[in-house]
Amino acid sequence: MANINVKIGGLDLQNPVMTASGTFGYGLEYANLMDIRRLGGIIVKGTTLTPREGNDYPRMAETASGMLNCVGLQNKGADYFCKHIYPELDAFFHFEKRDIEPQPAIIVNVSGSSPEDYAACASRIDTLPGIPAIELNISCPNVHDGGMAFGTNAKAAASVVSSVRAAYHKTLIVKLSPNVTDITEIARAAEAEGADAVSLINTLMGTSIDIERRRFRLSIGTGGLSGPSVKPVALRMVYQTARAVNIPVIGLGGICCTEDAIEFLMAGAQAIQIGTANFVDPKVSEKIADGINDWLDAHHIADISDIVGSVE
């Protein structure tokens, strides 16, 4: 058994495998199909201060080795999460036992439309003892107000991170958009404002057209591309970012199997997230957590940190 524990800011993860926001609901949706307790972390779906209905249907289109989505942050708001979802998560995981039995870190993905809005949402989540971290989504391509606008400009990113950092006292992860000329610039801005880690990549903005109807396949025209098709781009950005910042990098983008996960670790990610692959194989995150351990054992590597950033 290799040591596959990883530390991200104040988080101590039992393994480096987390599920990506928006692809795993609140985790409990998958509880009948796999042992969600064995994950390193679960990033629950994008939460905003006030409820949002999201975009109109259709919200997805399949693409070559991937999919587009434009869900647009549908959620019932931070209060509903605190009052209804959090207690159910607590009932399942028993957060009070966190120190004595292994369980995944439950991380809330936080979105907003202004720095104040993000901060208010983050400070609501800050009150929940069972939530040790938030992931700040400054990269959602599917909302008009906020989202990606904050993630494609270093100054705007800095203002959101700074505002949230002042309001939030636990581990702060900032999720970056790949739709930029230089992702390391945004990552450095987040680091400078006190982010504990960055996660990347969010989806690449794309589109698809139904030629018979001469209409976009997505209700708002464009959406975010995810799945194996984006993996080469994600891996390149993780590599660049890991060399540009001193805080941990969490890698995601098309990871479907153990070998994909190892690629991201070697590129410099300290942990990884599984996104779209959950739709194809609901057990994939658990399989990858086991797979990383087996791969390290087979290669006689005692500690996962020995491979992080090891590519030459």
Next chain:
Amino acid sequence: MANINVKIGGLDLQNPVMTASGTFGYGLEYANLMDIRRLGGIIVKGTTLTPREGNDYPRMAETASGMLNCVGLQNKGADYFCKHIYPELDAFFHFEKRDIEPQPAIIVNVSGSSPEDYAACASRIDTLPGIPAIELNISCPNVHDGGMAFGTNAKAAASVVSSVRAAYHKTLIVKLSPNVTDITEIARAAEAEGADAVSLINTLMGTSIDIERRRFRLSIGTGGLSGPSVKPVALRMVYQTARAVNIPVIGLGGICCTEDAIEFLMAGAQAIQIGTANFVDPKVSEKIADGINDWLDAHHIADISDIVGSVE
């Protein structure tokens, strides 16, 4: 028979299907496998003022629904092209008969490492009567000096285009990089400096790691991603760019079949290029040229211009 002629600057193409630079050699390599005379255009491989050896092997890696390459502009230089390749193209196509028999526009993709260098290469090509256009490559992700550096900054792009525009008197197409926050900004800069058209997208920068050897699969670490995996991103950028500029847009990125080509036309491209798909099916560009005509006929559309930009 629908009218599928298209005009791009001074070019009058018999159909909107061209083959993308670097994926079709000088065209003649495919002459035994298809009727290259039936193409709308052939963009021959990247040519620089002086010969270049390109990058070391390995130069490619297969990815999910695509591939990475880092060829790095290997070519024998503009003089060799003029003295040796051009006469062979002329011997095959008989450029002097261009006005009386249909033939593809032979377009040279021009690269360089400084505005002067680009201009010098372009002005060599300007002397060739059979070459009615060049495609300025300001988006090659695989060379250190020049290439993508010019395509990811509006000012730098403007300086190259301006310099080449002064030296080159025929149709000037500028090929854009997708590795930017806002591709329309670069497109507008090219338009302002006198480009006759823009073509997009060049490859998305990505990477791939051989985990057993802990090494990148490409000799220079990163490379350019192409193939169906990038199609949604390409289509989105074509749509955005076609609405942002008044010059024609030539769309490319993962086009594999007639339906893909129609998507690009509906997104606003006046012509399209076939790239990586040539490796999978050498006849694909000819099939798509026929396919577009058949599709228009089946939909009772008399002229291709009726569908360009028609998506709602």
Next chain:
Amino acid sequence: MPITIPHINIMQNPPIQADLHVVAVETLPKGHVLLRLTSPEGSLPDIRPGQFVEVRVEGSPRTFLRRPISVNFVDRDHNELWLLVHIVGDGTRTLGRLKEGSKLDCIFPLGQGFWMPMDKALPQEKRILLVGGGVGTAPLLYYGHELRKAGAEVAFLLGGRTKDDILQRNLFEHYGEVHLTTEDGSAGVRGFVTHHPALKDKWTRIATCGPKPMMWAVAHEALKRGIECELSLENLMACGLGACLCCVEKTRRGNLCVCKEGPVFNAKELIID
């Protein structure tokens, strides 16, 4: 023990992931195939009419996601689950090429099924019409079987472009009277299901599955006459578990997931224009 959590996991018969084995692939008219699957590891779980299966399709880069397919029938005697597939694209084409003995990775049962009577002592006046169009008739076969078993009086109203488009007619006849409509008049009443007089009969409940315009028309008729009506929707979906929120339908309760809160909805919940 299945995990059920009120605000998140509302499924009463929670799903499993299993490799089912293909017992037979029957070719039906007009590009349809019937996949008969079995569970080699014991009895199939509880499956309710209207629930669906997320099937993994491998074999093409264009079939990245699972395909949701409604349960056509559950043959408990032979421990078989039937999926009726209309071959329309790469994914369904791959399914149509499966051979006897091959395995199919399935997540099932998913979603909320059709209304079922709470106990078998169903009042005699329960007369239920099941209206299907095209491949949308598929879930109605199992629903008809289950309703009949529960003592209801069932009739079917099935529509298709031509006679050949109406699939499994002989099987439907086991569970109730079958009324037909075809667009070309080659069987039953010429026209759409909404043109058939049977729709106007006295029903205590109607359930429908098929093209949206057809379902909307049926629901409209039912609502007008105060008849309980359920519709089974087939919005494009990804996860099938209510996690990704891609397949939402606008309802009077807001955007709901067709995969989790549906695919069956009461007509009163939907916004039928």
Next chain:
Amino acid sequence: MPITIPHINIMQNPPIQADLHVVAVETLPKGHVLLRLTSPEGSLPDIRPGQFVEVRVEGSPRTFLRRPISVNFVDRDHNELWLLVHIVGDGTRTLGRLKEGSKLDCIFPLGQGFWMPMDKALPQEKRILLVGGGVGTAPLLYYGHELRKAGAEVAFLLGGRTKDDILQRNLFEHYGEVHLTTEDGSAGVRGFVTHHPALKDKWTRIATCGPKPMMWAVAHEALKRGIECELSLENLMACGLGACLCCVEKTRRGNLCVCKEGPVFNAKELIID
């Protein structure tokens, strides 16, 4: 008429694209299969030893590009083209699953083959050794056949990890003496092909195909002793036609395409370190 243009298209027997039919798929030891293909539309074109085929592989998103596979044999009597495939990934796995009668989209023949004597009146002193390792032995079978037909004296030196890794031994024996090496000593001389005394015999020419370190060692030996030597390289490639310049090998003439200027190169051209 084939199109040949000196600076661009140097192929003397230009390629065609054709759907070949699978006559048989023979399972060989250690994860190898022999695909026997035929052209249903007439005789196979002129194919030279050392040339290769670009095979289209469908069935997985991870097998986007064609797979280059060397010609193992051309059986003119039966109009068959043989490809020997080592199943190592998704693409080759799909090839291994082909069934008799299925079609395979092939572009062939590609590349420059091995040296062949200009006419059949070969001087008696022409003694040629063909050295192969692993699946790299594949093209040497056809080369041996053609050399023998041309009147040369051929011998084979084949290396593998174990006895089972040496494929088609009985077929090689038709064309010349077969020397073996195995790493575990289960057949022939224990060790690598470079350890076999046959390599030191008097040869007028050596040709080799297999893992690069093996070929480099064989070439080194040949160059040292002034023997003409050719190597068949298998760099990763995309187009197969010299268009994309992905598969280049550094040579004394600069970066050359293995797909077009190769796959066979004279040892003197290569930079052998």
